[in-house]
Amino acid sequence: MNPHVRHLRRTLPATVTLAHGGGGSAMRDLIEGVFIAAFTDSDAPLEDQACFDLAALAAVGDRLAFTTDSFVVDPLFFPGGDIGTLAVCGTINDIAMGGAHPVALSCAMIVEEGLPVEILRRVAASMAETARAAGVPIVTGDTKVVARGACDKLFVTTTGIGVVRAGAHIGIGRARPGDIVLVNGLLGDHGAAILSARGDLALDSAIESDCAPLHGLVGVLLDAAPGTRSLRDATRGGVAAVLNELAEASGVGVRLRELDLPVRPEVVGFCEILGLDPLYLANEGKLVAVVPPEEAEAALAALRAHPLGREARAIGRIVETRPGRVVMETRFGGERIVDMLVGDQLPRIC
Structure with missing residues (x-):
């Protein structure tokens, strides 16, 4: 995604070919016609990297956060x-879980020969819309x-970079006995939505994925609870994986209350049917x-006042026993013991 000179856009074929990865004019047409058209409104020359003003970054916080992730959903x-x-x-969420404000993203795509170009356009448009709404630009790729x-x-x-707010000290190994465990809403929606979309089981459900950027929510949480010990987004492996990692890293036990877990009835039904x-x-x-x-009280109130935390709950506490x-x-x-899974209940979900 790094051509040096733009040109008039040419008509793209219906599907991606190996020529579109060859570094020549076909590749330039694909990049400009799909990705540049979606990700940038600028006519400035495109370079092989994005540059940042260090003074502007330092004005936001005192440390940089850096993360990368690959996505292979089916x-x-x-x-x-x-x-x-x-x-x-x-x-964005991986950056935010370190108490950082996300600044910019990069995007790298591996495309299979024969993929319809229209699918690439839809994905690029979706990425651009989500990034703009979150205020975190895609700057290179x-x-x-x-x-x-x-x-x-x-x-x-x-890949994302962000700036950690001064005074934030958040980590998976910082939990202490007496601490309270919070979640910001209903659990399991993404996994259930993916299973439903695959259509293998002919399930009829209106469950949608809960995809959302959480940096704004984290900001209000840290304003209300600056002593927050740990933050994790519960992706693969869900809440169970996060809490097992935390218990091991912090050398503590975690006690959950099943009655306090926020799960929508449709997801409960999915799980009961499928085990x-x-x-x-x-x-x-x-x-x-x-x-x-x-x-904890201030943190819960702050979460519930945010659109992405209206269903926030306290679901458990950190204890000394059974570290x-x-x-x-x-x-x-x-x-019952909530153990770490060896594999994954549903592969290819993120």
Whole structure:
């Protein structure tokens, strides 16, 4: 995605060919006709990198955050989003979970020969719309085309940089006994939406993915609870994976209350039919926050005042007993271990 001189756009063929990855005029046509048209309104020459004003970054915070992620979702389009929405939101959220304000994204695409160009246009348009709405521009990138069968339609890799606000010290190993575990809303929607979109089980459901950029929500949370210990977005492996990682890294136990878990009835029904557990389903707009007990009430109020946190709940607490373990207090008064899965309940979901 780095041509040096623009030219008049030519008509693109219906599908991507290997020539579109060869570095010549066909590749230039694809990049300009699809990606540049979506990602930038500027007529400035395109370089091989994006540059930033260090003074402007330093004015926002005192450290840089940097992350990268690859997205291989199947199907490419699903209720509530697509692979492009997923890529932008997922990378913004990874930056935000460090207490950072995202500044810019890069985008690299691996495209299978034969993919309809219109699909690329739709994905690029979705990425551009999501990035603009979030206020986080896509500033550089790359495109590669591989032969049929070398990848499954389209793989997207996005990288993000952000600036960590001064005074924020957030990490997976910082939880302490007495801390409260919060989530910002209903769990498992993304995993259920992907399963429904695949159509293998002829399930009829209106569940949509919860894809959303969470940096604004994190900002209001940290304003209300500056002592926040840990933040994680509950993607692959769901809330269960996040809390197991936290328990191990912090050397603490986690106790959850099943009655406090916010899960919509449709997702509960999905899981009962298929033998799944909502705690392990992926989310793309949900975070797990661990906050000191004296800040929990303010944190919960701040989350609930934000559009992406209206269904926020306190779901458990950090304890000294059984370090490294997550224990669920069931609705029937018993207990069960919430362990880390060996694999994934649903592959190719993000």
